[in-house]
Amino acid sequence: MLRRIGTALLLVTLLAGVTSAGMGLVPNSARAYHTYNVRLLDTTAYSLHRRRVRIGLMKLSYGIIDQLQVSTYTMPWILGAIFEDVAPNLELKSTLYNRKRLALSVSAGFLEGTIKQSDKTKARYFLIPVSVASSVRINPAVSTHFGALFTAVNGDANGGEDIEGAVVIDFLQLWGMLEWRLSRVVAFTFTVRWVPYVSDVVVNGSLDTGNPTVDLALEADVSELQNAFAVIPGFVFSWDRANIRLGVGYSSFFVEGFFLVVPGDVLTNISPEFDVFIRF
């Protein structure tokens, strides 16, 4: 276990190192700062321009063309490494429309992983997040961003003595963000996230009890996740190369990369937001 954690820490350190090194090694042509062309990518409708790269603690992205960006979240890889099975994930985001003051985007991706529950049992999960977003530039300093994210989760467990079956849950998240550029370095953000819809969890499985055999088709009540929300004030600092996103908010924690929501009472209603990244 200690070895696994050590490996994971090494990975984090390496990534942080690469990120930090990038801050110093990227050529001067690197583009950052809050400018007309360089905009926030997360929680907005904007994507990286062609051949632009973003390397961060939380996410790696590359602009394939001006309208299409491919990303992968780092945490599923890192946490997957800790639990002996990495979680491949990919997200494609397309800014379909970006004229005048309005930008519109769609994105879709997948996350797939395995959780080893015991020596004999593995639980697999497969997530398909699909989102739409819009960004409106009210004036050069102020923008608003709105979006919706639908996440479909499929999971199954097998190999155990007690359960073989599948789990399904779908949920919808809406968000809105106000972005106020205080200077070319500092932008204030105010993000509101809300989960208006969560399907019941459907579990199809079987209990291996010998005689009688018991096959389950269950719905779990996860209504406490319905109407989960977070209000997160934060800042995005953008220098020549480096960027830092920091925020601490109230209520539920929306886990980036896993597309999931942790109810507020689990983390004493602290909803953090953090990333360090470079763009070039």
Next chain:
Amino acid sequence: MECSRQRRYRRAIVARSFSLATLLLLCTASLSCESLNIPPAPDLRPVLNAFEKPSAVVDGEIMGAVADEIAEAANEIEGSEFFEEILAVIIEVQQELEQNTNENGDLILDGTCNGGANDGGACAAGADADCPDGTCVGLTVPRPNGGVQVNFICDGWDERQFDPDYEADPDPANGTIALIVTLDSGSIGRVVWGTADNCRYLVPIEGENFQASYDGGVAVDLGDPVPLDEDITELLVTFVVDGIIGFDPIGVDESPFRINQSFRVKLADTDGLEILVDIGEQPLEETFNYFFQGTAQGLRAANGTFGCSLEDRECSDESGPLFSW
């Protein structure tokens, strides 16, 4: 200029293609909007209403027509105890669910100890969780709703089943009981239903084991949703059965008894039985209840509640005999 236009066109095509792919993914995602596939429970309310509000006015003529049927049905039901076989399966499922449910009412499947002396070992999340100083974790289904399909292979007629050291392999040749048990926020739903397929079992009576069987449909009303820790044997349970009872208590090769009957029993009260007697032209049009309680018998009808005796062929109240047949 032309080249630049073509490039823009190609990019636009790629972007539009991607949005189409997104739509496709949306459709794929919607496939995961799975719902439960549980057949609807039979509607037992008319039967329950009939038990609660007997509509028939009973007199000697009516009793004369149905007394023998009542006596025979009571003998077969009480003698064969097939309802005990059904309730035993329900109780076993209840216990299995209780063993895997934690104190919050969440069902924990494939439990594994997290921490403590039994870290990594298998566990059940119930009160007997074998996780000293640890927690039993697993696939958690919070306050589950839904259905449980139960398939039980009957015990058969081999008397060695009563030997505590004998471990019998379930043999499908002994018949099966297939039930659907619903879950209502973690409790067992009030209606359980299914079929018995030529289920064979032994009935011990005064030191002897008698061969019995049941083949047919069954629906059970438990009265209310039953929490996992509630004793089902203490509940007044309503049965609606339509099948064939095979029971031969005296060694005579009797023909199987065809039963299409509703009745009520309390498992802990072995002397109690209440039969719904349907005398109308249409089902449940005119009904009354005939009950057995120890040595006492009686009926509840629209014209009152009386003590009766099928053996003496008469009913009476406190004032004396009312009618006979």
